[in-house]
Amino acid sequence: MKTSVLVVDDEQKVLDVIQPYLIQEGFDVLTAKTGNRALQEVAEKKPDIVILDWMLPEKSGLDVCRDIRKKSSVAIIMLTAKTEEMDRVVGLEVGADDYMTKPFSLRELSARIRSVLRRTNPSSLNSKVIQRGDITIDEDKHVVLKGDQEVALTPAEFQILLTLASRPGIVYSRLQLLQVITGDTYLTYERSIDSHISHLRKKIETDLSNPQYIQTVHGVGYRFGDMK
Numbered sequence: 001m002k003t004s005v006l007v008v009d010d011e012q013k014v015l016d017v018i019q020p021y022l023i024q025e026g027f028d029v030l031t032a033k034t035g036n037r038a039l040q041e042v043a044e045k046k047p048d049i050v051i052l053d054w055m056l057p058e059k060s061g062l063d064v065c066r067d068i069r070k071k072s073s074v075a076i077i078m079l080t081a082k083t084e085e086m087d088r089v090v091g092l093e094v095g096a097d098d099y100m101t102k103p104f105s106l107r108e109l110s111a112r113i114r115s116v117l118r119r120t121n122p123s124s125l126n127s128k129v130i131q132r133g134d135i136t137i138d139e140d141k142h143v144v145l146k147g148d149q150e151v152a153l154t155p156a157e158f159q160i161l162l163t164l165a166s167r168p169g170i171v172y173s174r175l176q177l178l179q180v181i182t183g184d185t186y187l188t189y190e191r192s193i194d195s196h197i198s199h200l201r202k203k204i205e206t207d208l209s210n211p212q213y214i215q216t217v218h219g220v221g222y223r224f225g226d227m228k
């Protein structure tokens with residue numbers, strides 16, 4: 001089961017940015033735009049962590065945090081434009097586990113979520129399951145799904161896919177991928193990566209003439225398509 005995240009912010013444009021990114025990172029994402037709705041979602045859906053904006057209509061983020069803490073130990077990260085030390089202290093004193101000031105990077109938010117969950121509820125963190133588009137990679141179980149269908153991969157193909165999918169958009173050279181699967185960087189074996197890539201594409205791509213997952217960067221190497 002994926003880690004569930006409730007993102008609470010009254011700005012739709014903020015939700016529209018955070019939600020797809022966290023889904024790409026392998027989380028199930030719920031959203032709420034008011035404090036009262038957030039409390040309802042926590043009670044009904046029981047998320048693993050709440051990303052809670054300080055300034056909300058109906059009920060402030062601080063009040064929501066206080067109310068959550070009366071009934072639940074769910075992890076909470078407060079988001080706010082406030083930068084004063086006292087504001088951060090107040091947020092932590094009412095029960096928040098961490099605090100981030102706006103603006104922030106999505107990568108940092110994802111890292112903070114995982115860090116907080118490692119401290120507060122490590123059993124809920126499914127950090128070794130990667131979801132990219134309709135491809136799911138379970139590192140612990142060594143299983144790959146395309147949609148709901150399991151894809152049979154060789155160990156080398158699995159390691160290449162896991163490496164590329166872990167950092168979408170980042171280009172890996174053939175030598176780098178060779179080292180991932182063999183621990184060696186012998187130039188004579190470099191082109192064997194092309195063969196592995198070819199077999200991998202046949203198993204996960206819908207259109208081989210226009211790969212969406214494993215993409216070639218001519219003269220450099222391969223990358224996993226950025227599924228944003």
